[in-house]
Amino acid sequence: MAEMSLPDLVGSILGFSLTLMVFSYVFGDNALFRATIHLFIGAAAGYAAVVAWYNVTWPQLFLPLILGSQSERLYALFPLVLSGLLLFKISPRLSGYGSPAVAYLVGVGAAVAIGGAVLGTIFPQTLATINLLDLEAIRQSGETPLWLLIQGLLIILGTVTTLAYFHFGARQKLDGSAKRAEWIEILALIGQVFIAITLGVVLAGVFTSALTALIERVNYIADFILPLITGQ
Amino acid sequence: MIVASTALFIGVANLLRVHWGKIRMARPGSAYSVLLIVSLVVTLVVAGLFGPTAYWPMWIFNNIQLPIESSLMAILSVVLIYSAARLLRRRIDLFSVVFTIVVLIILLGSGPIFGIEIPGFHGPDGLRALIMQVPAVAGARGILLGVALGTLATGLRVLMGVDRPYGR
Amino acid sequence: MDEIRCPMCGKPNPADLEECQHCQARLKPLMNTSDWQAEEPPFPESTPQPSDTSGDEASMDEWLSFLRENEEAGDDQGSSGDSTFEWLEDETDDESDKDIWMGPDESDEDLPNWLKEMGTDDLPTEPERVHFPEEEGDQEIELEGEEEPDWLQKIRTRQMEESSVQPETEFGSTAEPGETAGPELGDDLDEELSLIAEFEQDIDTGEYAGEAVPEFEIEQEALPEGMEEEIADELPEPAEDEFPAWMAGVVAGSAAAASLEVDAETEGLPEWLSDLEKSSTLDQEEIVPFGEEGDDLTFDWLQSQVRADQDIPFGDMSEPEGELADIGPVSPFVGDLSDFLEDAELSTLESGDVLEETKGEDLAPADLPHWLEAMRPIDAAAGMYAMGDKDAPVESSGPLAGLQGVLPVEPEIAQLKKPIAYALRLQVSENQQAHADLFEKLVKSEGEPKAIAGRPVLSSQYLFRLIIFVVLLLAIAWPIFTNSQVVPLPGLSPEVLDTSKIIGDLPDNPLVLLAVDYEPGLAGELEAISAVVVDHLMLKGAYLTLVSTTPNGPALAERMIAEISASGGHSYQGIDRYANLGYIPGGVIGLQGFARSPRQVAPYALDPDSTSVWTRPPLDQAQNLAEFDLVAVLSDDPGRAKAWIEQVQPALDDTPMVALISSQAEPLVRPYYHAYPKQVQGMVVGLAGGGSYENAHQDLAARSGVARRYWDAYTLGMLAAAILIGAGGVVNVIAKILETQKQAKAGGKS
Numbered sequence A: 001m002a003e004m005s006l007p008d009l010v011g012s013i014l015g016f017s018l019t020l021m022v023f024s025y026v027f028g029d030n031a032l033f034r035a036t037i038h039l040f041i042g043a044a045a046g047y048a049a050v051v052a053w054y055n056v057t058w059p060q061l062f063l064p065l066i067l068g069s070q071s072e073r074l075y076a077l078f079p080l081v082l083s084g085l086l087l088f089k090i091s092p093r094l095s096g097y098g099s100p101a102v103a104y105l106v107g108v109g110a111a112v113a114i115g116g117a118v119l120g121t122i123f124p125q126t127l128a129t130i131n132l133l134d135l136e137a138i139r140q141s142g143e144t145p146l147w148l149l150i151q152g153l154l155i156i157l158g159t160v161t162t163l164a165y166f167h168f169g170a171r172q173k174l175d176g177s178a179k180r181a182e183w184i185e186i187l188a189l190i191g192q193v194f195i196a197i198t199l200g201v202v203l204a205g206v207f208t209s210a211l212t213a214l215i216e217r218v219n220y221i222a223d224f225i226l227p228l229i230t231g232q
Numbered sequence B: 001m002i003v004a005s006t007a008l009f010i011g012v013a014n015l016l017r018v019h020w021g022k023i024r025m026a027r028p029g030s031a032y033s034v035l036l037i038v039s040l041v042v043t044l045v046v047a048g049l050f051g052p053t054a055y056w057p058m059w060i061f062n063n064i065q066l067p068i069e070s071s072l073m074a075i076l077s078v079v080l081i082y083s084a085a086r087l088l089r090r091r092i093d094l095f096s097v098v099f100t101i102v103v104l105i106i107l108l109g110s111g112p113i114f115g116i117e118i119p120g121f122h123g124p125d126g127l128r129a130l131i132m133q134v135p136a137v138a139g140a141r142g143i144l145l146g147v148a149l150g151t152l153a154t155g156l157r158v159l160m161g162v163d164r165p166y167g168r
Numbered sequence C: 001m002d003e004i005r006c007p008m009c010g011k012p013n014p015a016d017l018e019e020c021q022h023c024q025a026r027l028k029p030l031m032n033t034s035d036w037q038a039e040e041p042p043f044p045e046s047t048p049q050p051s052d053t054s055g056d057e058a059s060m061d062e063w064l065s066f067l068r069e070n071e072e073a074g075d076d077q078g079s080s081g082d083s084t085f086e087w088l089e090d091e092t093d094d095e096s097d098k099d100i101w102m103g104p105d106e107s108d109e110d111l112p113n114w115l116k117e118m119g120t121d122d123l124p125t126e127p128e129r130v131h132f133p134e135e136e137g138d139q140e141i142e143l144e145g146e147e148e149p150d151w152l153q154k155i156r157t158r159q160m161e162e163s164s165v166q167p168e169t170e171f172g173s174t175a176e177p178g179e180t181a182g183p184e185l186g187d188d189l190d191e192e193l194s195l196i197a198e199f200e201q202d203i204d205t206g207e208y209a210g211e212a213v214p215e216f217e218i219e220q221e222a223l224p225e226g227m228e229e230e231i232a233d234e235l236p237e238p239a240e241d242e243f244p245a246w247m248a249g250v251v252a253g254s255a256a257a258a259s260l261e262v263d264a265e266t267e268g269l270p271e272w273l274s275d276l277e278k279s280s281t282l283d284q285e286e287i288v289p290f291g292e293e294g295d296d297l298t299f300d301w302l303q304s305q306v307r308a309d310q311d312i313p314f315g316d317m318s319e320p321e322g323e324l325a326d327i328g329p330v331s332p333f334v335g336d337l338s339d340f341l342e343d344a345e346l347s348t349l350e351s352g353d354v355l356e357e358t359k360g361e362d363l364a365p366a367d368l369p370h371w372l373e374a375m376r377p378i379d380a381a382a383g384m385y386a387m388g389d390k391d392a393p394v395e396s397s398g399p400l401a402g403l404q405g406v407l408p409v410e411p412e413i414a415q416l417k418k419p420i421a422y423a424l425r426l427q428v429s430e431n432q433q434a435h436a437d438l439f440e441k442l443v444k445s446e447g448e449p450k451a452i453a454g455r456p457v458l459s460s461q462y463l464f465r466l467i468i469f470v471v472l473l474l475a476i477a478w479p480i481f482t483n484s485q486v487v488p489l490p491g492l493s494p495e496v497l498d499t500s501k502i503i504g505d506l507p508d509n510p511l512v513l514l515a516v517d518y519e520p521g522l523a524g525e526l527e528a529i530s531a532v533v534v535d536h537l538m539l540k541g542a543y544l545t546l547v548s549t550t551p552n553g554p555a556l557a558e559r560m561i562a563e564i565s566a567s568g569g570h571s572y573q574g575i576d577r578y579a580n581l582g583y584i585p586g587g588v589i590g591l592q593g594f595a596r597s598p599r600q601v602a603p604y605a606l607d608p609d610s611t612s613v614w615t616r617p618p619l620d621q622a623q624n625l626a627e628f629d630l631v632a633v634l635s636d637d638p639g640r641a642k643a644w645i646e647q648v649q650p651a652l653d654d655t656p657m658v659a660l661i662s663s664q665a666e667p668l669v670r671p672y673y674h675a676y677p678k679q680v681q682g683m684v685v686g687l688a689g690g691g692s693y694e695n696a697h698q699d700l701a702a703r704s705g706v707a708r709r710y711w712d713a714y715t716l717g718m719l720a721a722a723i724l725i726g727a728g729g730v731v732n733v734i735a736k737i738l739e740t741q742k743q744a745k746a747g748g749k750s
Helices: A006-027 A031-067 A070-090 A095-133 A135-141 A145-165 A182-230 B002-024 B030-050 B055-090 B094-109 B127-133 B135-159 C053-073 C077-084 C113-117 C150-161 C189-205 C227-234 C245-258 C300-309 C320-326 C353-357 C370-374 C377-386 C430-447 C460-481 C494-504 C520-539 C553-568 C588-596 C638-651 C663-673 C686-696 C698-703 C706-749
Strands: C003-005 C012-014 C511-517 C543-548 C578-583 C630-635 C657-661 C682-685
Touching (some): A006 A031, A006 A182, A006 B055, A006 C460, A031 B002, A031 C553, A031 C578, A070 A095, A095 A145, A095 B002, A095 B135, A095 C588, A095 C638, A095 C663, A135 A145, A182 B055, A182 B127, A182 B135, A182 C663, A182 C686, A182 C706, B055 C460, B055 C520, B055 C553, B055 C706, B094 B127, B127 C663, B135 C663, C494 C657, C494 C682, C494 C686, C511 C520, C520 C543, C520 C553, C520 C630, C520 C686, C520 C698, C520 C706, C543 C553, C588 C638, C638 C657, C638 C663, C657 C663, C682 C686, C686 C698
Parallel strands (some): C511 C630, C543 C578
16 A cells, blocks of 8 residues: 555545445444435535536626626626526525526526427437438448348337337227227337336446446455555 | 526525524434534535645545445445345236346346356347347437427427426 | 291291281281180081091081081071171180181191081071172172072082091082072182181081082172173083082081171171171072082182192183093192191082082072172183193292292293203214214324334345345455456447547547546446546547536546546646536536537636636637537436537537446437437447456556456456346245235135
8 A cells, every 4th residue: 555645544544434334324224324424415515516606606707797897797797687586595485586597597498408309319319210221321331231120120119119108198088088099009018118128228227337336435445454454 | 507506506505504494493313414514614615715626625525525425326236136126026017027137138248257258148249239229229219209309398388488397 | 936827828927927928818817816716606506526637527527417407497597697707706816816817737626616606507598798899890799598509408418428538628518508698708809718718617627517508699680791691601510519628618608607697887897797798689599609500600710720729630611520520629729728728627529429419400600790700810820721731830829829820920031040051061972972083083193103013123125135235245345355357358349449449530639528427426437437538538648628517527527637647647737738627507508508609608727727728728729619629428327418419419510429428328328329320429338338448458458447457346246136136036026926825815715
């Protein structure tokens, strides 16, 4: 183990201790785990606030107001007013005055989300699904065309049936019940299979990430303990 | 972005208010609130004085925040295995069986088994890769398109004033 | 001090009082009755001995027999009448004397002499003129006592036949038939009642027992036109045999009194006596005795009162015969009267022997004067009683004692009544109380926390979790602690190959935008990926521009650069080698703005020495993101990765974008990689991707090799997880099947 400064040593001990305290949750909820969580939340919130101040609020709002030119000040006036209104959200009694700022954020966010959804997902993904049957692209890929076509058809089938599963429009029958059309029900059933496969892959991926984190933590513990044991 | 950073400040302020109230009212668990506020204030002071990427703020980040968050993610693996194992006890149908089989295939196909890669199972042409590239992509694409269409509809409703999540 | 019993209420009063202190009735008659006992009895020839209370019938018989003898005596009624009414002349008060109105005690056997000596001899021969108080329409009714009236005969005969019957009433005597002269009625009603009481005493003494009651006859001429008919219509006709006992006494007394000559001018006579005439204008034959009813007159008003006293229901007065036939002798006075009046010594008409004798005789109804009719309380009450007011309270004191349905003196509203005691407790039935209790339980249970069944400390779930943790930990710890690196790294995957190719094709000192958008929790996985990729970029001499949309990104970026630089031997320090632009707030909004104008959105770096990084090389050459050589997105979240792809990738033009993502983000990012045209040109996914990249760049793996270090533990961990999931799933399936079978058996048995 390399020579460690005192802060690093203390930090290592602290990290090691906190790791074990979190692992104690396996045996059940306890005070050590709760204390660790609260410590983490406080530190994370404080660091986030400092980063936001250092990165955004101070250089882009207050500095232009203080040291900036007139145009920069005017430019900073609008976010200043909105930020001031947003601060009213802290008080439940005066939170109504912060609604305009929230509305501005929601409106801009909705617009950006629409643009991104349409230009970034709907068009490209639809095009990608269509192009699965592009023979030219298949030929250029160098792979077996039949196999690619089958894959393409399966992808198209999966995509369409998955979308059909999320179609919940139904007509109300005379007896008051609402049920989807039979052909949509068949497509939805097939889509459920694809969704089950996708969600299985997602779960496996999440577990993989968690397992990697566990490996990293165990490695961290090993890096702390082994030098103490071996003296290296 | 400035307004968004202000929203972050409001979130931190609300966190302080809630836990300060718990301390003042001496509710159960107020000792934890004391620890939270102490850590927040210390981090604010240290990072504010030295900067977010200075030594001591990074020391706090590397030795407190990162170990805790990584450990939380690590114990998630135990929970995920437990929930996957009990899935079939709660419900046995086609979809739960397909789900479990896919999970097993992906896990086993992620790496060699005892150092042995099974042909047709492992590798870029193996079963795992095929599942990842065809049915998973199909399902994910359908989900992405569905999410995009929902985002489009919800965004239009917000812009037209039908939904008002910001209040009246 | 001696006490006098009130004849009305029967309560004792001091002897010196003239009026009762309870009901204000006269205690003493208006004459001096103290010496009358000592005087010559009016009927000296017949002096019936006072009889015991037990020998009532005997005394009644004696009284009646005495009356008979007097009647046979004939015309000496005048003198007899004089002698008979001598007792009335004496007005001296003698306190020591026994008052006539004082009822005798039960043990008192001393009867006045006049009662003993009274006989039929004193029966008046001439009808006596009875003077009533002068009122409108008052007419004198003359009593004629020339012959023994039929009613008296009836009374006598009844007494003789029923010698063993106990008198039930106070008055039951009958007067001798032939005895005329009814009661000498004075102006005052009280005096009349006192006279009646006196006659009752006569009956009690048995002086006139067995004697017929003289009949009274009222001149019908005295009545105004139409009154006879009215009287006849109103008054029911009592049966002949229902002659009340007290009426018999009254009649007898009246007969005895009628025989006396009353001299109004005689000194000492009471007022009412002075109005009496010796001759009676009444035809005794026309006299209708009390209890008997004629066509024109019926004394049913008096009879009704008597019936009330005797608790005899007042039925339909239009059918008196049947009722009266069933009704025994009745007393006109209520039960509070003096004992002597209630004494059984008074002859009664219970047996009806005397009346039976005169049953067949028709008696002419007497014409009551108007004022007398007005004084009939029973008539007024009879109508009420006829309407069925049988539950009316009985007046217990006063002149109307014994009457039922008397109007109260005070209005009801003024009467002090005890307020109704309302129960403080709510009056609910048992069923209502049960429902209320149930509802209360339901409401209370809402606020109460539901008791959770106690769990065992070591449950199967807890043990299973422990087993999973232990197995997983062992599978991971062993390769880590043993630094095992025997498992070969994975082969090159297409996405990793593309990424490697893209980076390899970068020019020297490329301008690379590195988006550090992951959380510290997955720093281990992303660092395992980024270590080899970023090392490869560092080898290329790339200027790394670090940016993040998370607040922790700048710190993670700094950490990553420091570690990789240290492990790879690179000197990436300061603004000359990399620029940490810091945190871009707003999520997709910030990315959209950064993609369009990165200089405005992120004008400064976190380096305290740099105020504006965009004016320094090489960033001064990049006006927008399309002028970057490569955009690499390090993300653990599929949403953030998607946001970068959606918002930034369209603005990149030909600049490639690679995704260095966690395994959990792969499913939702891979479609972008498999799109045509590709939106993501390369992907390195998870530890396997990093190992694959290291496998492709062995020189890099030797320096950084994080994936190599983790790979053995990773494969063992994945194998252990698969085994645990598989085994646990099989066990749970078997348990589920067994549980289902058990439930099916239990359901089948039930």
